[in-house]
Amino acid sequence: MPPGSAFTGFRFPAEVIVLAVRWYLRYGLSYRDVEELLVERGVEVDHVTVYRWVQRFSPLLAETARFCRHSPGDRWFVDETYVKVNGVWRYVYRAVDQYGQVIDVLVSMRRDAQAARRFFRRALATLKVMPSEVVTDAAPVYPAVLDELIPSAWHHVERYANNRIEADHGQLKHRLRPMRGLRTDRTAGVVIAGHAFMQNLRRGHYE
Known part of the structure; x- marks a missing residue:
């Protein structure tokens, strides 16, 4: 997880933000789907906020994880x-x-x-x-x-x-x-890199 300072100033706890980002990257969900799942759990958040979380924190999660990843095969x-x-x-x-x-x-x-x-x-x-x-x-x-x-x-x-x-x-x-x-090259890069991070996490390629 990124350092706690990365979440400073956000209204929601780091655990909620990371969970929302993880759901979006891992499953075939839209931002509105993630909004609905969070609302069902008592977290009142709109899909635009979920989008902003994904764009901001997905690169941080992936980049932090790069340095604790298992050495790849040859x-x-x-x-x-x-x-x-x-x-x-x-x-x-x-x-x-x-x-x-x-x-x-x-x-x-x-x-x-x-x-x-x-x-x-x-x-x-x-x-x-x-x-x-x-x-x-x-x-x-x-x-x-x-x-x-x-x-x-x-x-x-x-x-x-x-x-x-x-x-x-x-x-x-x-x-x-x-x-x-x-819609943008940046969004494509964020989502595709985040998806790769989730694949590696699920497959056990991190310490």
Whole structure:
């Protein structure tokens, strides 16, 4: 949980705020659904407030948890999927290890070497170990980026080896479906990173 000072000035207790954020990220709920569940439990809050909580505290929860996450495995599966943001397609870079831990996510306007480089630099920033193998599809941007950033890793290109991460993409799409679209890139990044955090929490990848 973020430090108590992060909740200073908020009318509701930290436990209520974190519970609301967790419900929203974990389940296929709208902000109004979370409002209704809280009202049923005697917490009078509107859906706009729930939205603000998610936007503010989801990144804090995810970032705090990055530093108490288990070290990922040495085999990474990397792939991109697509989401619509305000009616425009965006790329979502995602990596999982052989144990199902989501290593990192990145929402990008482009699918190019610059975006891939940014994704891997972010993924490696808080890790103590480097992968020995990275499995990707045949996208032409990966060889040069991996040679630059993780030269010791074996880059394995295999069309069907990424079934593991394709299934993981499906869980993300399932969560996004009830949301009726993402309106901004920032909202997309917050929700998708928060969903990855909840996946790792459920799978036991934190100390």
